[in-house]
Amino acid sequence: MAIVDSWTSARAARQVLALARKLLSERGQANSLGLAQELIHRMGALSAEAWPAVFDKLAADFNPEPAAVLRAAQAYADAPGTDTLRVLTELSEPPRQELFRRLNRAPGGTGTLVRMRRRLLDGLKAHPDWRMVDADLLHLLSSWFNPGFLEMRQVDWQSPAQLLEQIIHHEAVHAIDGWDDLRRRLLPDRRLFAFFHPQLPHEPLIFVEVALLPDMPEAIAPLIAKRSEPMPASSFKIAVFYSISNCEPGLRGVSLGNFLIKRVAEHLRRELPRLKVFCTLSPIPGFAAWLQSVQTLDELPGLKPAQRERASESLGRVRQHSATALASPSALEDDTLQEDLRRMAAVYLIAQTPLAGGDPVARFHLDNGARLERLNPAGDRSAKGLKQSHGMMVNYLYDLDRIEQHHEAFTQGEIAAARAVGGLL
Structure with a gap:
């Protein structure tokens, strides 16, 4: 046979x-x-x-x-x-x-x-x-699949069931736990936008999820809690991109996500003029693996001698803990360890990102013109978050008037970072 x-x-x-x-x-x-x-x-x-x-x-x-x-x-x-x-x-x-x-x-x-x-x-x-x-x-x-040919559409609860099923299936950052979870993510204080191609009108190519909030978030759990109460429109001051998922592996390497975020930001700014801040709440998927693999910080450019010394001391203290211990919820309660992890996350995002082995999410947002704004220890307490980044999350700020400037700086190997993050080095 x-x-x-x-x-x-x-x-x-x-x-x-x-x-x-x-x-x-x-x-x-x-x-x-x-x-x-x-x-x-x-x-x-x-x-x-x-x-x-x-x-x-x-x-x-x-x-x-x-x-x-x-x-x-x-x-x-x-x-x-x-x-x-x-x-x-x-x-x-x-x-x-x-x-x-x-x-x-x-x-x-x-x-x-x-x-x-x-x-x-x-x-x-x-x-x-x-x-x-x-x-x-x-x-x-x-x-x-040039963005000029693509159509951006908002996906809501009235969208066809077949499309909603694809959204559930393709969500790659924060899994959608069934229809109730999806419905919460589509209520008025949440938005979901996707790119479609005219030849594939029923197949989303990539989509981004947005939360409309009064403050910049520091943890993911409140954003995806499916039983949380929707916030009133009068409280919307910040648009937070908290998940972006590619739906079609055959388009790997085709730039879609950067154009989608910018187009969504412009759309929301027109719809809701009171929105003044556009940012992300993002994972750092390569952080834990990098911490386990890095042996020395001597070859990382951009670190001054005093910064390298402090970071090396933090790395030494972090490496006293096993990978299993670092990925346990109890590690989130150790203030000294969390401070060392914040410093090492800053080193990873600022010094390692421009090099081979840099964090892919960081490279995406920084190359897209965002600024490294804030680190959030214990931002993701899920098993996945603890395993890949020891619970650390990061906010990237999209200043729509300075996106091109930040993008150009990144192409030259420079990281746009807020003083609060740079000061951790």
């Missing part, structure tokens, strides 16, 4: 590849569309076992012709100009990019390519030669 299944998968892969070559050779637009639709149908029916053969061939057989590219490059070098550059550009582009474009023109093509990349990413580590296929897909998807 396994032999039959393997033969069937190989045959299906060959058929898909033959149809792909035929689609690339087709000149007529009408025939091209029909072939693309047939190819989309066959790709949708491919088994998981058949896809590696397809990716192998896409990586090996759908590349530019080296000799032709070399001749075109020499022609351009000899006579730089519009015509020689056009020929070089056309010949150096992998044929699989044109294949993906033709697929994208057919109904269902966009979703097919997104799902195709999801499968490819799952096997990329074991098949590094697929990276060139991924690079072409990412290049095209980044254009097709």
